[in-house]
Amino acid sequence: xxxxxxxxxxPAGYDPSRFPAFAVTVDVVILTMSGGRLHVLLVRRxxxxxxxxxxxxxxxxxxxxxxxxxxxxxxxxxxGVDSASLLTQFGAYGxxxxxxxxxxxxxxxxxxxxxVGAVVAGTDAAEAALIxxxxxxxxxxxxxxxxxxxxxxxxxxxxxxxxxxxxxTAFVGxxxxxxxxxxxxxxxxGVQLDGANFRRSVVTVDGxxxxxxxxxxxxxxxxxxxxLYRAGRMWKYSSPIRRSQPNxxxxxxx
Amino acid sequence: xxxxxxxxxxPAGYDPSRFPAFAVTVDVVILTMSGGRLHVLLVRRxxxxxxxxxxxxxxxxxxxxxxxxxxxxxxxxxxGVDSASLLTQFGAYGxxxxxxxxxxxxxxxxxxxxxVGAVVAGTDAAEAALIxxxxxxxxxxxxxxxxxxxxxxxxxxxxxxxxxxxxxTAFVGxxxxxxxxxxxxxxxxGVQLDGANFRRSVVTVDGxxxxxxxxxxxxxxxxxxxxLYRAGRMWKYSSPIRRSQPNxxxxxxx
DNA sequence: CCAAAAGTGTTATGTCTACACCCATGA
DNA sequence: TCATGGGTGTAGACATAACACTTTTGG
Numbered sequence: 161x162x163x164x165x166x167x168x169x170x171p172a173g174y175d176p177s178r179f180p181a182f183a184v185t186v187d188v189v190i191l192t193m194s195g196g197r198l199h200v201l202l203v204r205r206x207x208x209x210x211x212x213x214x215x216x217x218x219x220x221x222x223x224x225x226x227x228x229x230x231x232x233x234x235x236x237x238x239x240g241v242d243s244a245s246l247l248t249q250f251g252a253y254g255x256x257x258x259x260x261x262x263x264x265x266x267x268x269x270x271x272x273x274x275x276v277g278a279v280v281a282g283t284d285a286a287e288a289a290l291i292x293x294x295x296x297x298x299x300x301x302x303x304x305x306x307x308x309x310x311x312x313x314x315x316x317x318x319x320x321x322x323x324x325x326x327x328x329t330a331f332v333g334x335x336x337x338x339x340x341x342x343x344x345x346x347x348x349x350g351v352q353l354d355g356a357n358f359r360r361s362v363v364t365v366d367g368x369x370x371x372x373x374x375x376x377x378x379x380x381x382x383x384x385x386x387x388l389y390r391a392g393r394m395w396k397y398s399s400p401i402r403r404s405q406p407n408x409x410x411x412x413x414x
Numbered sequence: 415x416x417x418x419x420x421x422x423x424x425p426a427g428y429d430p431s432r433f434p435a436f437a438v439t440v441d442v443v444i445l446t447m448s449g450g451r452l453h454v455l456l457v458r459r460x461x462x463x464x465x466x467x468x469x470x471x472x473x474x475x476x477x478x479x480x481x482x483x484x485x486x487x488x489x490x491x492x493x494g495v496d497s498a499s500l501l502t503q504f505g506a507y508g509x510x511x512x513x514x515x516x517x518x519x520x521x522x523x524x525x526x527x528x529x530v531g532a533v534v535a536g537t538d539a540a541e542a543a544l545i546x547x548x549x550x551x552x553x554x555x556x557x558x559x560x561x562x563x564x565x566x567x568x569x570x571x572x573x574x575x576x577x578x579x580x581x582x583t584a585f586v587g588x589x590x591x592x593x594x595x596x597x598x599x600x601x602x603x604g605v606q607l608d609g610a611n612f613r614r615s616v617v618t619v620d621g622x623x624x625x626x627x628x629x630x631x632x633x634x635x636x637x638x639x640x641x642l643y644r645a646g647r648m649w650k651y652s653s654p655i656r657r658s659q660p661n662x663x664x665x666x667x668x
Numbered sequence: 669c670c671a672a673a674a675g676t677g678t679t680a681t682g683t684c685t686a687c688a689c690c691c692a693t694g695a
Numbered sequence: 696t697c698a699t700g701g702g703t704g705t706a707g708a709c710a711t712a713a714c715a716c717t718t719t720t721g722g
Contacts, residue, residue, distance in 0.1 A: 611686085
């Protein structure tokens with residue numbers, strides 16, 4: 161605790177002219193959909209500390225680049241995704257001792273990429289894999305550093321951003337069926353949505369989805385082929401789908 | 415640009431074993447309501463760089479404290495608010511050259527405090543004042559460093575948090591009238607809300623506000639004395655008031 | 669023809685908004 | 696008693712959810 165305000169100019173035993181040095185890193189939580197489930201890209205650490213343990217990709221920030229540029233660089237290094245993919249800063253972590261080697265403050269980014277087959281070809285990582293977030297968070301897989309907390313926060317952020325931004329479209333390709341898009345909401349929120357009502361929410365208002373003439377081929381068990389859409393301009397501002405509140409409405413008794 | 419992924423283990427001209435040193439600071443955007451308007455606490459810098467210019471309070475993080483603890487310490491130093499006031503981390507800023515002296519990455523916090531008279535009695539600041547955010551953002555007042563951007567982001571965050579969290583109650587005292595609470599939403603969102611409907615949203619569901627028997631004295635021009643409430647448990651999870659979408663619903667023609 | 673998935677129609681229910689109206693106070 | 700703001704009632708507009716029903720494909 162410092163001395164109460166009003167008196168001391170400088171807290172006891174601290175000289176503000178000399179400031180401590182920190183290493184600053186950027187970590188990227190890369191999320192994607194695979195088989196209707198939300199996955200996170202993890203790399204197996206090749207060096208100490210936590211050698212051999214799963215971690216999220218990241219690295220040191222350079223003095224000549226912005227934080228966002230550092231994140232984009234790490235993302236490209238890890239996935240080859242060079243495009244202006246969706247990158248959102250969502251937190252900074254600086255607890256003392258979070259890295260046993262030194263004082264490190266890390267700035268965490270969330271990246272959403274569409275399902276890609278063999279995007280995993282890391283550089284300085286011994287191994288990389290897409291892990292279902294349900295497994296990554298259920299203590300089944302132990303993550304290095306405070307990365308478990310960082311992944312938890314990232315998932316929480318994407319859940320919130322789903323009905324605040326157009327982040328849902330970052331999970332799907334340039335063209336998509338409404339079922340694909342619906343799956344994103346269902347997987348991230350862990351709910352089930354009525355296909356009919358979902359369609360109405362998206363289609364009856366201009367600017368959300370733009371029909372391309374083409375249709376997707378149905379899967380193995382048949383079914384009517386779905387129309388393919390492109391994302392419209394409205395996704396820049398918000399989302400046509402809202403998370404329904406857990407219904408504890410109406411007064412208790414009365 | 416770095417070399418494309420897949421080949422080079424290490425980007426050209428960069429040795430990852432030697433990492434650059436950064437100073438890490440914590441800056442706090444302190445917001446409060448005054449006279450029905452949203453204000454931000456600014457301090458006049460007593461030292462170079464940007465000496466004499468307005469800035470948001472902040473300081474160096476110490477290696478032995480968490481980022482949150484550093485923010486709480488800065489808040490207490492600047493305002494004397496020692497309680498577990500609402501403190502939210504909302505961004506990190508690390509553009510090269512944002513501080514002319516050295517490489518600095520700052521982690522920004524948003525603090526909301528209730529209206530207090532003469533809370534302003536800084537320590538290492540020559541002067542401190544509550545400035546309406548409308549003025550602080552309209553280029554009328556030039557802020558040091560990238561603090562204008564940081565304040566903009568803080569205000570944007572509080573706008574979003576208003577219908578996502580119970581942050582509204584942090585602006586008012588332990589007891590408050592519904593008009594006071596409504597003023598928070600109106601000032602932050604820049605809208606006008608129907609008092610009758612506002613009341614219903616808050617009162618008809620249990621857990622938002624708890625009536626204390628007491629009533630507030632009306633202001634100068636009279637009026638019915640308003641009932642005083644305490645905040646209920648529900649504010650921990652969300653808000654009873656939702657920002658109405660700018661109504662561009664329904665398809666263009668048809 | 670059958671199963672399965674896309675897409676349409678319909679209806680009950682709930683929520684939001686505007687606004688009329690009554691209530692209680694200070695001056 | 697008048698102006699002002701607190702508080703209640705209510706009707707229409709609007710949005711949501713549930714579900715029956717039709718369409719179109721692969722096998």
